[in-house]
Amino acid sequence: MAPVQEKKLLGAAGAPDTLENTIEDEEGQNLWSSILSEVSTRSLSKLPSGKNILVFGEDGSGKTTIMAKLQGAEHNKNGRGLEFLYLIVHDEDRDDQTRCNVWILDGDLYHKGLLKFAASAESLTDTLAVFVADMSRPWTIMESIQKWASVLREHIDKLKIVPEEMRRLEQE
Numbered sequence: 001m002a003p004v005q006e007k008k009l010l011g012a013a014g015a016p017d018t019l020e021n022t023i024e025d026e027e028g029q030n031l032w033s034s035i036l037s038e039v040s041t042r043s044l045s046k047l048p049s050g051k052n053i054l055v056f057g058e059d060g061s062g063k064t065t066i067m068a069k070l071q072g073a074e075h076n077k078n079g080r081g082l083e084f085l086y087l088i089v090h091d092e093d094r095d096d097q098t099r100c101n102v103w104i105l106d107g108d109l110y111h112k113g114l115l116k117f118a119a120s121a122e123s124l125t126d127t128l129a130v131f132v133a134d135m136s137r138p139w140t141i142m143e144s145i146q147k148w149a150s151v152l153r154e155h156i157d158k159l160k161i162v163p164e165e166m167r168r169l170e171q172e
Helices: 019-044 063-071 109-118 138-158 163-171
Strands: 051-057 082-091 096-105 127-132
Touching: 051 063, 051 109, 051 138, 063 082, 063 096, 082 109, 096 109, 109 138, 127 138
Parallel strands: 051 096, 051 127
Antiparallel strands: 082 096
16 A cells, blocks of 8 residues: 655745635635625715705804805805805715705795795605805894794695604604
């Protein structure tokens, strides 16, 4: 009978393959698998689109100015009626961007009927209301916020949203 020679398996670095090397290789593979899986998942999940911001406030309170600053633009105009602009939202971690619609209602109550173009029953769940107050006249802040909140409530009431859905929206 011929003598049996023992074969040694060499690992990736040329060292004999042992149980420890095998476990380390599996852990390395698991690490790479988890990293690739995470990158894949992130690339599939895009930033949401169709989000809206409604901006309310008195004339001269800085509604258009604050939105222009968020855009990175200089403000040089006074708005009238219902202004529309959009913000580009960029997520550097995902290297993704989306648009956020911004509707700015004029500080004159005469224009409140224009809200029907900015906020519908369908878009309400994706809408944020922002109330801008003039800090140079702090004694008017509460009155102003109450006034614009009632304008928004009046508009929402006109949308004829089912009561159960309205309760759900109010709780969120």
